Amino acid sequence: MATRSQRADALSKERIVEAAIEILDTEGESALTFRALTARLATGSGAIYWHVANKNELLAATTNDVIARVMTVGDAEPHDAIRAIALGMFDAIDAHPWVGAQLSREPWQLAMLRIFEAVGGPLRRLGVPERAQFNCASALVNYILGVAGQNAANARLVTAGTDRTAFLGGLADQWARLDAEEYPFVRQIAAGLPEHDDREQFLAGIDLILAGIDALIP
Amino acid sequence: MATRSQRADALSKERIVEAAIEILDTEGESALTFRALTARLATGSGAIYWHVANKNELLAATTNDVIARVMTVGDAEPHDAIRAIALGMFDAIDAHPWVGAQLSREPWQLAMLRIFEAVGGPLRRLGVPERAQFNCASALVNYILGVAGQNAANARLVTAGTDRTAFLGGLADQWARLDAEEYPFVRQIAAGLPEHDDREQFLAGIDLILAGIDALIP
DNA sequence: CATGGACTGGAACGTTGTTCCAACATGGAC
DNA sequence: GTCCATGTTGGAACAACGTTCCAGTCCATG
CATH class of the missing domain: 1.10.357.10 (Tetracycline Repressor, domain 2)
Structure with missing residues (x-):
């Protein structure tokens, strides 16, 4: 029932979120574009859209990630x-x-x-x-x-x-x-x-x- | 010393702000584009940029307009x-x-x-x-x-x-x-x-x- | 070894804010 | 009355963006 094992070098939502946070932190909100993401992850936009529905979902995920670390x-x-x-x-x-x-x-x-x-x-x-x-x-x-x-x-x-x-x-x-x-x-x-x-x-x-x-x- | 009199039908920052507020109120934030503004004012984007520096200034002006009416x-x-x-x-x-x-x-x-x-x-x-x-x-x-x-x-x-x-x-x-x-x-x-x-x-x-x-x- | 679904990379599309510029209007100078 | 400088206009053009689309690649499974 488990999903078949993925490629070793597979992209993942976690890696995308992590890269997005890095861009946001170092270069600011306006620098987070799908083109900047594809460059940093050395991939194409299609690959990112496979893991993430759209930019809103990506931003929600980054926000949740940061807040979750703090809310103890x-x-x-x-x-x-x-x-x-x-x-x-x-x-x-x-x-x-x-x-x-x-x-x-x-x-x-x-x-x-x-x-x-x-x-x-x-x-x-x-x-x-x-x-x-x-x-x-x-x-x-x-x-x-x-x-x-x-x-x-x-x-x-x-x-x-x-x-x-x-x-x-x-x-x-x-x-x-x-x-x-x-x-x-x-x-x-x-x-x-x-x-x-x-x-x-x-x-x-x-x-x-x-x-x-x-x-x-x- | 006064500026020479303007054209009778001249566009003005007030008219632009007014039109922007109408669009924002009736169709929402995402509907306020310079193209929608040019359509409503029957003009071109150049005319609007003559009166308004950019979209940020336009939004600031609309906000100020609404708040000023309330803050008595x-x-x-x-x-x-x-x-x-x-x-x-x-x-x-x-x-x-x-x-x-x-x-x-x-x-x-x-x-x-x-x-x-x-x-x-x-x-x-x-x-x-x-x-x-x-x-x-x-x-x-x-x-x-x-x-x-x-x-x-x-x-x-x-x-x-x-x-x-x-x-x-x-x-x-x-x-x-x-x-x-x-x-x-x-x-x-x-x-x-x-x-x-x-x-x-x-x-x-x-x-x-x-x-x-x-x-x-x- | 063949198959098919998971996954990838990049070209392409439509829309946006903004810039640029040729043209137009107007009132004062002559 | 003519003309020109200045103020103003409309729209074409540009770069950048989010998103879509698809031909192709990978690899566990049969």
Whole structure:
């Protein structure tokens, strides 16, 4: 009943996904084309399409691959467990910015369910009422995905231009020159932009939501 | 010194943006091509490129146009003001799902600054310490953008397939069939999926963050 | 050794964003 | 009234992309 053994040098979905991740990581989202893949794998597009339905499926597979490596649920105290998951996601997306873009493109894939599941356990252990668990998990996941998307977009802009601090400095200048009547808040924020830490700010948001969740516990 | 008067029938960036929004709303993101635009405006691509640098700028302009219409800051009580802004964003993205996708693609455009500004005012009035204002605004904006992105992606899936309830029902079935050991939380959630209200859940998330923010106020 | 299904490589197709340019319109200078 | 410089237009052309198609190659099995 087992499939007959394959060729020794056979291409496989795993090898294709692996090559795709390498291209995405080293050259960015726009560099992942079937032509680049055929070149790297020294094959033709037909061979790739034999293992993978289309580019969407390929991207979903790469995303799932990266997320699965990160989503390990520990048995830490619930708050810390959620922080660990969130930071794991943040770091994964920091290392592979294209994941952020992909997660907001095709939802309800395995990758997103993994995140939901990882967050759901600690929420239960925290004593959140069952009716509210879906809302709380959804808030956390949507916040994480929002940051993920922004980070992905930022990475696109920064690699395209110069280095990060110069980029932030330019942005701050630009904000500071906005109309004082119309954008007072943005101008105030601009001052602190260059030395602001994305990761720290991300965690502050998680803690904000966690504080809100705590208020729900009877 | 003023530019000499233009032709009476002149194309303009406004007319192009308007036509683009019409195409996006009625036929979806994938239908917005320069060829579709030239057909609708009865012109050539060169004429469009005279007014618009490229497709990215066109999309940024359409997004800014839609957001600007929504971002009116009232003088309501701060919590309600933030809820109003958030719901305005939600409804705008519900009506124009492509906006959600665009916001997570090209950040730091005018559209995002408008949202930051709209949220910043109420945060100040709420008495949030200045050091924490950036973090709070960022949490709210990122959450909103996360939901926006997911809604955009969902809209893509639902219009492609059947109606919404059937889609959610199918999704719930799929979730309920997941491995019981690996996905207990997702399976539990699946039961409530068909009758769940996106808008209500979105607002619940906003309230969660607002509750967390309240805890910061001295 | 022959067979047939698993698998491969590459040519080809249709569509996209973008560029380029010859032509047209218009209002001020003469 | 004529003419020209500038602003604007329409469409042909290009390169790159995702995808399809198919003739051919490989190899466990009969």
